[in-house]
Amino acid sequence: EDKVVQSPLSLVVHEGDTVTLNCSYEVTNFRSLLWYKQEKKAPTFLFMLTSSGIEKKSGRLSSILDKKELFSILNITATQTGDSAVYLCAVVKDQGAQKLVFGQGTRLTINP
Amino acid sequence: GAVVSQHPSWVICKSGTSVKIECRSLDFQATTMFWYRQFPKQSLMLMATSNEGSKATYEQGVEKDKFLINHASLTLSTLTVTSAHPEDSSFYICSATYNRGAETQYFGPGTRLLVL
Numbered sequence: 001e002d003k004v005v006q007s008p009l010s011l012v013v014h015e016g017d018t019v020t021l022n023c024s025y026e027v028t029n030f031r032s033l034l035w036y037k038q039e040k041k042a043p044t045f046l047f048m049l050t051s052s053g054i055e056k057k058s059g060r061l062s063s064i065l066d067k068k069e070l071f072s073i074l075n076i077t078a079t080q081t082g083d084s085a086v087y088l089c090a091v092v093k094d095q096g097a098q099k100l101v102f103g104q105g106t107r108l109t110i111n112p
Numbered sequence: 113g114a115v116v117s118q119h120p121s122w123v124i125c126k127s128g129t130s131v132k133i134e135c136r137s138l139d140f141q142a143t144t145m146f147w148y149r150q151f152p153k154q155s156l157m158l159m160a161t162s163n164e165g166s167k168a169t170y171e172q173g174v175e176k177d178k179f180l181i182n183h184a185s186l187t188l189s190t191l192t193v194t195s196a197h198p199e200d201s202s203f204y205i206c207s208a209t210y211n212r213g214a215e216t217q218y219f220g221p222g223t224r225l226l227v228l
Contacts, residue, residue: 034216042116042205042219043156088155098209100146100217102155 002027006089006103014111017079021106023089024071031094033065033072038086038105046074046087079110115139116208118220125196126228132192133223135206141186142208146217147179150203162189196227 003026013019025033032050036043047056049065049072056063060079065072076083086107090100115138125131135145144163148156160181162168168181180192189208193200203224207217 036219041221045216045218048216090156098144098217099158099161100156102157104155 002091002093002101004089004091004101004103006087006106008106009104010107010109012109012111013079015079015081017110018075018077019079019108021074021076021087021089021108022071023073023103025089025091025101025103026070027091027093027101029094030067031092031098034090034092034100035063035072035074036088036090038088039084043088076108081110081112084108084110114210114218116142116206116218116220118204118206118223120223121221122224122226124226124228127197128195130192130194131196131225132190133204133206133225135189135191135208135220137187137208137218140208140210142189142210143186144209145183145189146207146209147181147189147191148205148207150205150222156205159191193225196225198227201225201227 005024007022034048035046047063052067060077063074086105088105089103093099117136119134146161147159149159150156158171159174160168160170162181162183164183164186170176183189203222205222207219209217
């Protein structure tokens, strides 16, 4: 059975701290891994990772994939209160129509 | 670009009634749309995949006669929850992709359904 596991499930830090969110997976027909940020409504796309060892960056956020060890991390530096959200990791399976298998999410709270 | 809308954003209905939720891709043609359900503090669970002009493919455990999906055009898919019951209360989110092989899905804002 396909599994995507995120840790920690919940994290509370102070503004300015750096956080690392983890995502491990056991999925057949892996194609790529996606990170999303979900606030009150629908998830918004952050990164798509296909190749191992290549860091993707967007401002204070960065992410990297390790296909040998089957995990990805999402880093956020100099956190701000606006970073408070649920961060979702999803694996794309290569089965014709691309299906996403989501992890449980990490609820990140940034306190001022 | 890549905006997906849903309507309504929330709905309250009585047990036994049917509810229709619309998902539209506003600025692109979506050959494939996905419907997810999310219970409180849980992740998104894929319910079904629909391709324009063909029948939806349902995930294991999702009743196709209860959750009717129609994808009649490249910009519109609908999910009808038939004879809704309180256990159907959830957050329903659709997503769309540009083409069948696309990996990035663009999500709608979701519809919160409460069945009394």
